[in-house]
Amino acid sequence: MLGYVLRRVTIMIPTLLIISIISFVIIQLPPGDYLTSYAAQLRTMGDIVQQEEIDALRQRYGLGQPVYVQYFKWISGIILRGDWGQSMEWQKPVRDLIWERLALTMVLSGVSILVSWFIAIPIGVYSATHQYSIPDYILSIISFVGVGTPGFMLALVIMYVAMTAFGLNVGGLFSQEYLAAPWSWAKVVDMLKHLWIPVLIIALGSTAGSIRTTRANLLDELNKPYVETARAKGLPEGRLVWKYPVRVALNPFFSTVGWSLANLISGETLVSVVLSLQTIGPMMLRALTSQDMYLAGSFLLLLSTMTVLGTLISDILLAWVDPRIRMEA
Amino acid sequence: MATSSEADNLLPQNDLEVAEELKGEEEKIYVAPPWRLMWWRFRRHRMAVVSAVVLAVFYFVAIFCEFVAPYNPEQFFIKYKMAPPTRIHLRDAEGKWHLPFVYRIERSRDEQTMRSLFVEDTSTRYPLRFFVRGDEYKLLGLFKTNIHLFGLTVSRDEQGIFLLGADRMGRDLFSRLCYGARLSLSIGLVGVFLSLILGVILGGLSGYYGGTLDVIIQRVIELIRTIPSIPLWMALSAALPPDWPVVRVYFGITVILSLIGWTWMARVVRGRFLALREEDFVLAARLVGSSEMRIILRHMVPSFLSYIIASLTIAIPNMILGETGLSFIGLGLRPPAISWGVLLQEAQNVRSLALCPWVLTPALAVIIAVLAFNFVGDGLRDAADPYAR
Numbered sequence: 001m002l003g004y005v006l007r008r009v010t011i012m013i014p015t016l017l018i019i020s021i022i023s024f025v026i027i028q029l030p031p032g033d034y035l036t037s038y039a040a041q042l043r044t045m046g047d048i049v050q051q052e053e054i055d056a057l058r059q060r061y062g063l064g065q066p067v068y069v070q071y072f073k074w075i076s077g078i079i080l081r082g083d084w085g086q087s088m089e090w091q092k093p094v095r096d097l098i099w100e101r102l103a104l105t106m107v108l109s110g111v112s113i114l115v116s117w118f119i120a121i122p123i124g125v126y127s128a129t130h131q132y133s134i135p136d137y138i139l140s141i142i143s144f145v146g147v148g149t150p151g152f153m154l155a156l157v158i159m160y161v162a163m164t165a166f167g168l169n170v171g172g173l174f175s176q177e178y179l180a181a182p183w184s185w186a187k188v189v190d191m192l193k194h195l196w197i198p199v200l201i202i203a204l205g206s207t208a209g210s211i212r213t214t215r216a217n218l219l220d221e222l223n224k225p226y227v228e229t230a231r232a233k234g235l236p237e238g239r240l241v242w243k244y245p246v247r248v249a250l251n252p253f254f255s256t257v258g259w260s261l262a263n264l265i266s267g268e269t270l271v272s273v274v275l276s277l278q279t280i281g282p283m284m285l286r287a288l289t290s291q292d293m294y295l296a297g298s299f300l301l302l303l304s305t306m307t308v309l310g311t312l313i314s315d316i317l318l319a320w321v322d323p324r325i326r327m328e329a
Numbered sequence: 330m331a332t333s334s335e336a337d338n339l340l341p342q343n344d345l346e347v348a349e350e351l352k353g354e355e356e357k358i359y360v361a362p363p364w365r366l367m368w369w370r371f372r373r374h375r376m377a378v379v380s381a382v383v384l385a386v387f388y389f390v391a392i393f394c395e396f397v398a399p400y401n402p403e404q405f406f407i408k409y410k411m412a413p414p415t416r417i418h419l420r421d422a423e424g425k426w427h428l429p430f431v432y433r434i435e436r437s438r439d440e441q442t443m444r445s446l447f448v449e450d451t452s453t454r455y456p457l458r459f460f461v462r463g464d465e466y467k468l469l470g471l472f473k474t475n476i477h478l479f480g481l482t483v484s485r486d487e488q489g490i491f492l493l494g495a496d497r498m499g500r501d502l503f504s505r506l507c508y509g510a511r512l513s514l515s516i517g518l519v520g521v522f523l524s525l526i527l528g529v530i531l532g533g534l535s536g537y538y539g540g541t542l543d544v545i546i547q548r549v550i551e552l553i554r555t556i557p558s559i560p561l562w563m564a565l566s567a568a569l570p571p572d573w574p575v576v577r578v579y580f581g582i583t584v585i586l587s588l589i590g591w592t593w594m595a596r597v598v599r600g601r602f603l604a605l606r607e608e609d610f611v612l613a614a615r616l617v618g619s620s621e622m623r624i625i626l627r628h629m630v631p632s633f634l635s636y637i638i639a640s641l642t643i644a645i646p647n648m649i650l651g652e653t654g655l656s657f658i659g660l661g662l663r664p665p666a667i668s669w670g671v672l673l674q675e676a677q678n679v680r681s682l683a684l685c686p687w688v689l690t691p692a693l694a695v696i697i698a699v700l701a702f703n704f705v706g707d708g709l710r711d712a713a714d715p716y717a718r
Contacts, residue, residue: 015552022556029568148700150650152657153673153692160682160689259554266559270654274677284560285658288567300564304556311555 004319012312019304024071027297057086078301085294089287094298097283102302104173105279108198108272109264113257116203116210124214125246131219139211146208152270155201159275173198173277198275202268206260213253221245251322257314262307367635370712377708380701387698391510395466398504399480399490402667404464406489406499408436411685412447414494422451429457431481433488444684455481455488494687496675505667506691512668513649514698516583520648521641523587528594529637535595536602537625543599550592558589562651566660575666582661586651590644597640601633635713642706646699653695669695 039054060073077083084094123143127136173194174187181187221227222245230240272281280299287295361369372378390397406412417429433453437446461480468474481490492503535546565585569578605611614624655661656670657677664671672691676682682689 015548015555018552019556022561026564026568029565144700144703145696148646148696148703150654150695152654153689153696156673156676156679156682156689156692159679160686163679163683164686262555262557265557269557269559269563270658273658280560285563285660288563288660291567296564296567300556300560303560307555307557 001319005316008312008315012308015308016305019308020075020301021071023297023301023304024074026300027074027293028067028070030291030293084298087287087292087295089290089292089295094295097295098280098298098302101278101280101283102306104277105265105268105272105281105303106306108195108202108277108279109261109268111195112199112202112268113206113261113264115199116207119203120207120210121214121246121250124211125218125241127211127215128218128222128249129241140215143208143211146204147212149205150270151201151205151267152274154204155198155271155274158197158201172275173279198271198277201275202264202271205267206264210253210260214249217249217252218245221249251318254314254318257310259311261310265303265307367712371708374704374708374711376704380704380708383697383701384705387510387514387694387701390507391514393468394507394511396468396476397478398501398507399463399477400485400501400504401464402500402505402508403665404485404500404504406485406495406501408499409434409447409489409491409495410499411445411497412436412491412495412499413685414687415489415491416449417457421454427454427456430454431457431488431490455483457490458482493690494685496685496688497681502672502687502690505672506669506694508667509669509672509691510694512579512662512666513652513670513695516579516586516652516668517645517648517702519580520583520586520590520651521644523583524590524594524644525637525641527587527591529598531591532595532598533602533625536599537606539603546595546599550595553589553592558651559654561589562586562655563658563660566655571663575662578662579666582652582655583648586648590648593644594637594640597636598633601636602629605629605632635709639706639709639713642702642709646702649695649698649702 060077074085077085082095084098086092087094087097090097123139127139130136173191175190175194222241224245227240227245230244231237235243268279269281269284271277272279273285276282280303284296284299287293287299412434415431415434417431418427419429420426421430431454432449432451433455435448435450437448438444439446457479458481459479460476461482462475463477463480463485465473465475479490481488489501491501493506494502496502496505531546535543562585565588566582569581573581611624611628614628619627652661652668653670653673656663656668657673659674662668662671664674669691672688675688676692
């Protein structure tokens, strides 16, 4: 087991390396160098630009030096000192801006993935065990529509309905009074009150997909001889289904948790923009449109690292549950 | 299990002899060429057939949007800012039946909220006609004509027809939707075509040669899939220079979308190559001395072509959704380009949404298109291997 974990971690390192290179390339994409525009922006805001400060920053990021030197300075700053660079727009170090947003994104994605499983697995199992029944058809149609409806459109519709029918504004994660308040128990409670709408919207897309997968996998399993054997031995139907075929059917499902996490974050980004949640999505969009590249690049790096870590954890869990995986990898 | 062994017994020992014995339906199945078997299978999937028709209609609208749309999409109707969908009547106020017509729309202003109110004036009727003359355009960019699918016979200053209402600037939403179909639906096809090229080459190399090359390509695919696609798309399309012309932005976006899309294609192609590599007919071709190229193109490609077409169909909706999402948040296509995502920008503000909910209709178009592609893809996937089971 330890060997397996070590192997997975070593595979992860080149992945993270390449992801960091991609993020760095994206930071470098806009024309012109970052400091020139930074200084220009400071001037337009009426600040006096200290030449020493600019020079210090130039030294710090290795601007004007070869690209690989710049990359090395950037990544070593992140790893060794936790220095993510400077956000042009916010006039603050990036590290002061990202962590709260990242935490909220993780909470939202994590809760959404759990909710989607919680809904999808029982429905998928029901659909498969009652194949071609009327509820199966209805559920299939609903899940097809769910697959086809992108989350951000659903968010628009829900906002519209809440606005016209109930006069509610469902945007945001906090009430007005907690928006700028420091974290407290009351703020957490307030967040939980707002959380369920975005969670349902984000979960819906992947729920629909998961229902289809669960149903298809379980249908394959239900025809196998071992199910017949168990039935012949007189095992009650409910226990029989949940104990053996469901467990096998869900296996491929958990092994792709990394990808579903990536998909979920993707969908979450747009939903958050529509609902103006205090997560990474809207801030990244703003950073991109104002070419605040250190901030945008950091977000891309963080989100990708998060999915890589998610995949690693799911791989380890899977290997822990299923000894066959440990052996072959 | 029982059914398959019966099927084995039925397999012809001597084709001619058995074909004579089999009558009607069964005989047809044995002698049918593969494409006909596929068609029969596809037809059994009713939703797929319906969806194929829906898609045909959508693409017809996209190709002939100048003809289908009653107005130029940039035409302003100052009188009809945020006008609701024009109602088409068959019965007039006195209960008499007519051919389809619309009433004259009178605009007034609510004294308190200063909002425009649109009221039907039931004393004046305008008949709705097909193939009416309107703005001049070039059909398919070739023939000059001014015939439109439908419209009113009166000049547009007198009365306009807005099937889906008008937007904030008083532009006909239905016309804009038709023109938007052109970009939104074609971006899926072009993007899938690009990812097909990448996917077939890389997936083919990976599956045919195996070994280290396979490992490397598979790692790259896993890596790309680890990065959340929308943030990556956002970052890449934000880097497209803002002064690019529409056409170049369009191709930029398709390239960006296919940078991730090819991974799915490569997986499918690789899987088929791995399966087919071991087949007897490939071995036979190799033994008679066919070249690698000939084995791939002449023997392997035809037998997995149907799979590729099926997975292409399933990949298109992702492209459409990607474009819509990017344009919606302002990082994809930008006005004056018209796509469904660009149209949805109007719906971004919840207040304007509450005033004119019809600006959401492009979302409906997207959902229908995506669903239709999914169903057709489903049907094609079932039909892809007509000899299975």
